[in-house]
Amino acid sequence: MAVDVFVSEEKIQKRVVELAEQINRDYAGKELMIVGILNGAFMFCADLIRHIKVPVQLEFMSASSYGDGTESSGNVKINMDVKKEMTGKHVLLIEDIVDTGLTLSSLMHLLEKRNPASLKLCSLLYKPARIKHQVKIDYLAFEIEDHFVIGYGLDYAGAYRELPYIGIYKND
Numbered sequence: 001m002a003v004d005v006f007v008s009e010e011k012i013q014k015r016v017v018e019l020a021e022q023i024n025r026d027y028a029g030k031e032l033m034i035v036g037i038l039n040g041a042f043m044f045c046a047d048l049i050r051h052i053k054v055p056v057q058l059e060f061m062s063a064s065s066y067g068d069g070t071e072s073s074g075n076v077k078i079n080m081d082v083k084k085e086m087t088g089k090h091v092l093l094i095e096d097i098v099d100t101g102l103t104l105s106s107l108m109h110l111l112e113k114r115n116p117a118s119l120k121l122c123s124l125l126y127k128p129a130r131i132k133h134q135v136k137i138d139y140l141a142f143e144i145e146d147h148f149v150i151g152y153g154l155d156y157a158g159a160y161r162e163l164p165y166i167g168i169y170k171n172d
Helices: 009-026 042-049 102-112
Strands: 004-007 032-038 056-064 077-080 090-098 118-126 139-143 166-168
Touching (some): 009 118, 032 042, 102 118
């Protein structure tokens, strides 16, 4: 299967640096708890924190509403939760894509109940054509059209995460 490059590796890395600079300004003088959402956001999260200059605690969560398909199942499942307490901490959630918004709205609601000092969302991609549950994205790398995308951490049934760019998945 051939994969068309949708967002190049160079364009992704340039935008990652820009987002990190904005995060550095917004959290200057503060400590930041970053919560990466596995599995899709691991590459974006790793690249982003390399450029963040404020003190960082890194945690991960795993949540899914897709399974092995290309459409959301409509149910959010928490597969792995954060280990550290977040009460009173500045929390930044790192996600690969906001598609329907179901997973992120559920996660944000769950994490708000844990009383962080602040809770913000950073997403690599946002697909407004598919949104059903509104979420505020504080830091966004790219807004995209309604394509099923793979690469740079995003997958189809567990495959293609290793691509250094974002491509459009075509089931030909």
